[in-house]
Amino acid sequence: MTQTSTSQISSVSVRFCGDSGDGMQMVGSQFTDSVATAGNDFATAPDFPSEIRAPKGTIFGVSGFQVQFASTDIHTPGDTVHAMIAMNPAGFKSNIGDVEHGGLVIVNVDEFDKKHLEKCGYAEGYNPLDDEDITTRYKICRVPMSRLTRESLASDEDISVKDIDRCRNMFALGIVCWLYSRDIQPTIERLQHYFGTIKKKPHIADLNVSAIKAGFYFGETAELFPARYEVAPAALPKGEYRRISGNEALVLGLTIASSKADRELFYASYPITPASDVLHGLARLKQYGVRTFQAEDEIAAVMSAIGASFAGDIAVSGTSGPGLALKSEAIGLAVMMELPLIVLNVQRVGPATGMPTKSEQADLLQAMFGRPGESPVIVLAASSPSNCFDMAIEAVRLSTRAMCPVVLLSDGSIANAAEPWCIPDVKQISTIETPKPVAGDANFQPYKRNAETLVRAWATPGIKGLEHRIGGLEKEDGSGNVCYDHENHAKMTSFRSEKIKCLEDVIPELEVEGEGETLVLGWGGTRGTILTAAKQLREDGVQVATAHLHYINPFPKNLGEVLSRYKQVIIPELNAGQLRMLIRNAFLIDAIGISNLSGRSFFVQDLVEKIASVIQGVEA
């Protein structure tokens, strides 16, 4: 056995790609667990095909999973890929463009036959592995994974070839684990637990274990790879960690928040990518009393949630942009009825059906204004997978506090991406007080307001003596009776927006990181990219400050003051300038926008260059 040299590196980005049947998400997720256990910081980005069962071997059927792991603090899955594992030509073809020059590309060479090459659209007779442009640009390692997997598992009796072939992904994982000096024992234990204990298929567990071992030993003996790498553990704050995706964090946050508010959680939704996993996750929490309701359409989902809120539940309806459009009239009803309601919008690319599996931040103005009449709602935006947990709790807290709907914006990229999360102590999370009425209050009036918060009480059916009728028609201040009086309407309209403004006092002020004359202001899921870009700019000697908005209506109280401290404000967004429009309007400043309309997040490098050129432009 030869000893390959091991080099220390601070961060690596690895992408697994192949056919959707090749188990790429599984392998990516297992590898992420292994880097997590080793104490690295990490960020993942799955890339699902939008077709459910695209023909095997085609470009449409390619599934990918990227993970960056590091010995330092990181926030993005990486602009480019240091090592790619391609299980078939289609995966190779659609992902090779993202591999950095000199990057390592491990291919399952058995799949690079005439049939598969042509299936993904390579010209007849062409094989990219023989193309000198490609072989000089990347370090290509040809591994006959199909054959080796079969050979190493063949001795097991009574096992179908199909079952064996399905273990190719684990063979690939074995190679990658060897390459990055990962202990495979924890992965083996997880595989045994998953296939053996949960799925009750111990023979499949054994096959997978044999395959990962075979891949690992192959790495060790094959002398195919130029080097081995080691990524030291990151200096993360001490504590107990888990991996969390944005949608998982929403599920947990909503469940915790409703218990902190001492109310039942009602979640009504209509299936829609990329929000459905929140429905799936909550549907599995009946042991916590969570009620989920898959409605007949988006409108029924939000209307049943408003009904549940009227009856006293923490009511939530999750969707994506097209669904938010369908819910808009109903959200206006909750504004008028002054009932708490949380609408999750896990944004995707629009308009219309757009690109459901790709990500954009272009629903901000829809969330702010997409309703008839003056109908302000609270608008919040989560900035990372784990931040979805905190913002879900904030959504419940603010919605019940102000008796007003919240639109909580997430997006496809943070919904499915995962990062390490220092597990919070649930006991330390504050309880949520809801505006309770006085039972039997002889002077009860449904629209009588608390003088300080301007909020009416949440009087729910079943409470004796507080019977009342509310609805979508304009209400008389206090009594809540239908009222067409002009002065009353003006007054009620201003109450509806003023009570949101009052929340300024109970939300955190905006924090700024770094110094300089330029502020880069972001919101939502681009936080990681902006932080990484700013760090690089500072390393390059460019002074820049950053701040990130989680509260968009109301804005943090100090936002105006913060903005006024900078010579220029740059707002990078995955839309045509929506936050910029709000900021310009609210503060009359000439904020400069950096837009990305590609349906995926900024590349750090692009953002670095764009910010730098704006700054230089001003200096020149």
Added chain:
Amino acid sequence: MSDVSLPTYKPKDFATDQDVRWCPGCGDYAVLTAMRKTVANLGVKREDVVFVSGIGCAARFPYYMNTYGAHTLHGRAPAFATGVKLANSALTVFVVSGDGDLLSIGGNHTIHTMRRNIDINIVLLNNKIYGLTKGQYSPTSEVGKITKSTPHGSLDAPMNPIAMAIASGCTYVARSLDVDVKLLTQLLDRGARHRGTSFVEVYQDCNVFNHEAWFYASQKDTRSENTILLEHGKPLVFGKEHENAICRVGDAIEIGSPESDSVLVHDETSIEQAFLLSQLFQPAFPEPLGVFYIDDSQPTYNDMLHEQIDDVKTKHGDVDLQTLVSGSHTWTIR
């Protein structure tokens, strides 16, 4: 729920301080009378009753019932009511709305509420016209209806609400006339006591835009010819002197003599017969009033939801939120 004694209510206890604003002579008044009687005698507390409506003249209903109430959006009352019931299944929930609301813009919700058998009570005030928007034809208007939006006559065939309810899996399906407060009260009461979705179609007179639309059924002199009262276990006879009967000859329904062997006997538990009866319309047949169909054996969605939650809770035993948040795979950074 802890109070053992129920307050004794009179219908007028359910009046509110709001003036009733329907046009004079509107059929909705009779329905309100029947509903107040029904709720007063139901044996439930005022605070446990919720009225939900959509938009339209009929949708003003909650404002006139001294219970909890919500006047929601056009077509969306069944969805809102579903949420109310799923949040608190101890509540008695009524949806009262019109034909445009429940069958046109809200048709989907009506169908799906029935399909799920959610234990709420839907009362459809069918006046075959859009009243509040001042007189356009509705999904139950007859073909050729001349209205402001159809000056040359409407082209689309009317919906059959009873057949739709039966086909949607509704477990209590009945029809009444607005003016027959006695029958209406009976039907509303039985529907409210029924566990599952109850549906009562009410032929309601829009005094302003579609007056006399139901006169053939509601007027003393023509009613016995043009309607037939459905009574479980009784033969289907009608006419001033009970001189006619509904007979089943092979697959066909015919009018025959009450003496005939083929006279249908009403069986409100037969879905097949209920569907046949739902097809009887003027002028060929008298239109049935009463209970078309009832099935008490079906579980309700709300009960099943709570049973499922209880089952899962029993299976899991004590659960703890910290374990939930921690998940199954954790690691420690020291």
